[in-house]
Every structure is written in C-alpha cells, then in structure tokens.
Amino acid sequence: MKTYSVAVIPGDGIGPEVIRESLKVLKTVEEIHGGIRFTYDTFDWNCAYYLKHGRMMPENGLEILKDYDVILFGAVGDPSVPDHISVWELILPIRREFQQYVNLRPIKLLRGLxxxxxxxxxxxxxxxxxxxxxxxxxxxxxxxxxxxxxxxxxxxxxxxxxxxxxxxxxxxxxxxxxxxxxxxxxxxxxxxxxxxxxxxxxxxxxxxxxxxxxxxxxxxxxxxxxxxxxxxxxxxxxxxxxxxxxxxxxxxxxxVGGLGLAPSGNINPEKNYPSMFEAIHGSAPDIAGKGIANPIAQIWSVSLMMDHLGMPELGKLILDGIEEVVSEGEVRTPDLGGNAGTERMGDAIVSKIKELAKKKRYNKMIKASH
Structure with a gap:
C-alpha cells in the first residue's frame, strides 16, 4: 500500500465547498485503485485566520507544509482583507518557497459544452x-x-x-x-x-x-x-x-466555459518540495455559502495531481468522469446553465468515475497503475 500525505487548505469563500467535493473524488480513487491511500491534514489558514492572528498562516507554516507529498488548495480572498495581503502572505510564499515554478493550466473544451x-x-x-x-x-x-x-x-x-x-x-x-x-x-x-x-x-x-x-x-x-x-x-x-x-x-x-472549469497545478517537477493543486476561480465571495459553486475545476485539479504523482491512468479516469457528466447534461451547476448544486455535481462525478472504472478498458488502465 502506497500512502500519500495531503495538506488541505480550504481557504476562503467557495474554497471549502469545492474542496469537499474533491476529497470525495480522492476517496473514490482510493477505493477503485486498492493500492494507494491518502492521508489528510486540514489547515484553517485563510482571511478569518488573518483577522484573528494578524497573519495568513503561522510563522512556521511553510515548515509545517514542507514534508507533505502534495497540497490541495481551495481559494484565498475575502473583502475583509486586502487582496495583496491574502495573496502575498499565503499562496505566493508557498509557490516560491517550494519552488513550484511551473503553473500548469489546461485549456480544454469538454464534450457537451x-x-x-x-x-x-x-x-x-x-x-x-x-x-x-x-x-x-x-x-x-x-x-x-x-x-x-x-x-x-x-x-x-x-x-x-x-x-x-x-x-x-x-x-x-x-x-x-x-x-x-x-x-x-x-x-x-x-x-x-x-x-x-x-x-x-x-x-x-x-x-x-x-x-x-x-x-x-x-x-x-x-x-x-x-x-x-x-x-x-x-x-x-x-x-x-x-x-x-x-x-x-x-x-x-x-x-472553454468559464473559471469554474479551470484547474491548475503549481508544480515542483523535481519533487524536492510538495506541489500544490487548485482551481483558478478564486474565492467568489458573491456566491459563497449558497451551495451553487461549480466543483469541476477543483476536481480536475485532482486529476492533475494524479498525473504529478505518476498515476496518469487515474488522472484520465477522473477527467473522463467529469467529461461524461458534462456531456450527458443532466447535472449542471448554474454557471453551465443548470440548477444543480455543488454537492450534487460532485456526487454525479463520483458516481460516473465508479461506473467507468468497472468498464474493461478502464479496469486494465487501473491495474497497469499498480
């Protein structure tokens, strides 16, 4: 059993909402593969933390993060804290200190859109x-x-x-x-x-x-x-x-459809430090708490994470699951013209990933990743 450690920083606004759905996908990947496990530690470093402590993360925050395999990041930003503080004291130090010199962003039009x-x-x-x-x-x-x-x-x-x-x-x-x-x-x-x-x-x-x-x-x-x-x-x-x-x-x-469909990886290719995976849509405070945020970008970032960890077969399975749900068109969040909430969209993608994993060609791919 191969274990990967994940530092989870849900952040602000819709960050915690979309992170929850991406963690469901990671759990599903564990179940499907059978030979990998993800352990999580969650850190409440965000603008609320800043208002309480006067800083976006603890003084030793980078030291805390450095031994994790990967970081799953939600979003940063809230009207209560100037953007140059929230960004420059949280996400940018992580990118620089951990030499995440590659920001990888796919531009892909999904079938059905x-x-x-x-x-x-x-x-x-x-x-x-x-x-x-x-x-x-x-x-x-x-x-x-x-x-x-x-x-x-x-x-x-x-x-x-x-x-x-x-x-x-x-x-x-x-x-x-x-x-x-x-x-x-x-x-x-x-x-x-x-x-x-x-x-x-x-x-x-x-x-x-x-x-x-x-x-x-x-x-x-x-x-x-x-x-x-x-x-x-x-x-x-x-x-x-x-x-x-x-x-x-x-x-x-x-x-290709909006920021709700845009993932990214902040990557240290040499793997001397943890790489960080996030959606690029930001915290979207105007819709935070409404349960309507599109979780696709955050889930797609998990696909990029699988690629980085040397399991592209699982990365493809996740992306294909996303694309199948979008193509079928029955479950869509408001930004895609539907009325489904964040949780329903996440659950639909999880179900589709499980369904695809049972098919012969995907089953062979998953076995090849062991």
Missing amino acids: ESHLRYKNHEDLDFIVVRENTEGEYSSMGGRMHSNTPHEMAVQNNVITRFGSERILHYAYRLAEQRSKQRLTVATKSNAINHTMTFWDEIVKEVGANYPHIDTELYHIDALAAYFILKPETFDVVVGGNLFGDILTDLGAAM
Whole structure:
C-alpha cells in the first residue's frame, strides 16, 4: 500500500465547498485503485485566520507544509482583507518557497459544452499553458516613495533570471515532446519591453536549439491574445512569464466555459518540495455559502495531481468522469446553465468515475497503475 500525505487548505469563500467535493473524488480513487491511500491534514489558514492572528498562516507554516507529498488548495480572498495581503502572505510564499515554478493550466473544451467561440469545436480547443510561477512581474521587487504627496511614486520591477527562464522553457519543451503536435508557442513583448523581454527571447533561442524537432514560435503577447480567439486550434503548448501566463489562462478559461472549469497545478517537477493543486476561480465571495459553486475545476485539479504523482491512468479516469457528466447534461451547476448544486455535481462525478472504472478498458488502465 502506497500512502500519500495531503495538506488541505480550504481557504476562503467557495474554497471549502469545492474542496469537499474533491476529497470525495480522492476517496473514490482510493477505493477503485486498492493500492494507494491518502492521508489528510486540514489547515484553517485563510482571511478569518488573518483577522484573528494578524497573519495568513503561522510563522512556521511553510515548515509545517514542507514534508507533505502534495497540497490541495481551495481559494484565498475575502473583502475583509486586502487582496495583496491574502495573496502575498499565503499562496505566493508557498509557490516560491517550494519552488513550484511551473503553473500548469489546461485549456480544454469538454464534450457537451459549447465554446463562446461559436465556430470552434472540441478538437480546436485542447492545449495547455505553462506559466512561469516564481519570478517575472510578480516578484516582490520595488517600492513606493513620497507617499501621500503630489510626488508619490511606485516602482514594481519585472525580474527575469537565466536560471528561472531556462528551467521553465526546458519543462515546456519536454511537455511539447509528449504531445501530438510537437509545437511550442512562446509569449513575449520584446518589441516594447527592451531589456527583460529581449533577454527572454535570447534564452528561448538558446534552449530551443536543444529541441530542433519541436516547432517553436514566438508571438508578442497582444497578437497572441488575439490568436487565442482567432485560431486556438494551432496551439499545443504555450509558455509565458508570470503575468502573461496568468492573463492568457483566464482568457482561455473563458473560451472553454468559464473559471469554474479551470484547474491548475503549481508544480515542483523535481519533487524536492510538495506541489500544490487548485482551481483558478478564486474565492467568489458573491456566491459563497449558497451551495451553487461549480466543483469541476477543483476536481480536475485532482486529476492533475494524479498525473504529478505518476498515476496518469487515474488522472484520465477522473477527467473522463467529469467529461461524461458534462456531456450527458443532466447535472449542471448554474454557471453551465443548470440548477444543480455543488454537492450534487460532485456526487454525479463520483458516481460516473465508479461506473467507468468497472468498464474493461478502464479496469486494465487501473491495474497497469499498480
């Protein structure tokens, strides 16, 4: 029996609601596989914790987390605490301290759903974005001067290092090698940002020389955003810096049905530290407590977790279960045009996973993962 330790941080807003459904899926995976077990510890680190203790997590919070295999994260953010505090004191320290330098975000239109791009189908919308996750525009470099005067100013530096750029590009290229199109698209803006972005472009060419069999294209970010809409079928793996990747993946989520369908993995590929899996929809305080949040993104993040733990067969089973429920169309949350609640959607996905696991081809896959 292989045991994996999971640190669970439900967080704020709808985070606890969607986390509950993802834990049901993990329990189902245990039952189906038979040879794995997940142990959980839950931490109440969120904005309520901040209001009580003056910090988003204990002083030794990172030390507490470092020995877990993975982290399952719900959401962070509440109107009672400024966003720059909740984000910068919880999720960003985890990403940086644990070298989760890959933010992996699939852009995939599930069967049964229609894209807002009316002329694009499921085959056209199936690619993945690799976002650099530890430096770039989200680096805590800069400051403010002359506060509360007419001369007040603020500086935020965009930090790009050779080390950070090389490792994210190598990851993106290796991922492209595993996919059918063998194509890598790189986001840049070197025509206007003349120091960091030209440096980034140079490193792209240097790293790309090691992968001559991969079709590589560099696009300026404004053109790339337009091409997401105009010709998404041309993409396979897209890689960009922290800010560009963040914006592109929210755009991608809108293209395939909304943020309730958008999972992510904050990954340390070397597994020297725990990786963290979350939905990208945020805490959605406007619907928190109503029981109508879509749990698909959080459950899909569990599929990414299985891939990371070396069990892609189980990852596929979870994703196929999600897609079957969506395709059947009987159970949908309000954001997908239905009236099902969070719990009902989660239960439907669990039932479908169990149903699929009994089928011959899935049974063979599961046995192969032992």
